[in-house]
Amino acid sequence: MTTLTIDQNKYVCQTGESVLDALLRENVNLAFACKKGTCHSCMIRSTNVTPPQSAQSGLKNTLINQNYFLACQCYPEQDMHLKLPDQSDFYRMGTVVTNELLNRNTILLIIAFEDAFEFNAGQFVNLQRSDGLTRSYSIANVPQQSNTLEFHIRRLPGGKFSEWLHDEVSVGDSIAVSEPGGHCFYLPERHEQGILLVGTGTGLAPLAGILTDALAQGHTGPIHLFHGSREVEDLYRINEMHQLAEQHPNFNYTPCLSGTKIPDGFVMGRVNDIVFSQFTDLKGWRVFLCGHPDMVNQMKKQAFLKGAAIADIYADAFLVAQH
């Protein structure tokens, strides 16, 4: 058992309990989402001791040097004095300039900033509501002069954040946006390498950014995009992807449906089965997997077993926030 001190207040952290769980149990208002060390929304700072190394995994050196750590990954070995970050430490305000439907349950949300927002296409940010509710969303566009970020957000029935974005957020509203995170992005090297992009649902968001970036940077190797959902109404950007495939002979697009009604031009089946019915050897390929965690985790293993190097497999599982 250790003691956590914030300002003058002391909280008990039980053995085997993370700092985040201890603080939430004590009703401390701290932002969090995935609780798996991915989203970084629960980052806080130790002001007395160096945090355990495992709680700083994936943080930038500048943050590590200031003793920032992820509360959800920290099982303290000694008493800690903590400083909760101010929102302005990691968040900046943007203005919603577009909120419109892409399909029956997905919106296109565009947020504009006064100054340039630096990111790599395919990274994600955390969006935060004024009450502190925080969720991660992938960036769907490439950096551009208009200083905007584009998101594809699926309505999850009963989902706190997605329903708020769908139903209550309007053009002109302000929203807090974190710095970008994640390593799922295109690097302009090995231009002739094959690229395999596989996504379900709004997993298309980061893949669209990566695809646009790779084409703009003159990637010459084959690029295959497989986008899957259950019903055709849940896919989107179908025509745009077909047009892109017409413009770029090295780009190939396969929309996949796992339901029973399969219109012409769509392939029937689960996206991973379809991919591996067409690709038996992924040696030398760069693979990007985004969307439903089950699909991503399964395909990660399968891609490795089919020969893709671990360093060439980039994955963003859309983990659900833990309550």
Ligand SMILES: Cc1cc2nc3c(=O)[nH]c(=O)nc-3n(C[C@H](O)[C@H](O)[C@H](O)COP(=O)(O)OP(=O)(O)OC[C@H]3O[C@@H](n4cnc5c(N)ncnc54)[C@H](O)[C@@H]3O)c2cc1C
């Ligand atoms: C790195 C990353 C990137 C992401 N990018 C995107 C993105 O680009 N677009 C996007 O739409 N989402 C994305 N997500 C998911 C997003 O962060 C939220 O988890 C999602 O919007 C649901 O949040 P919510 O508050 O609406 O639902 P919550 O209130 O968090 O969930 C409500 C309930 O629904 C359950 N639930 C959650 N997901 C499902 C599901 N798929 N099916 C059935 N039940 C479910 C939960 O267990 C919970 O009980 C991403 C997640 C991560 C980690």
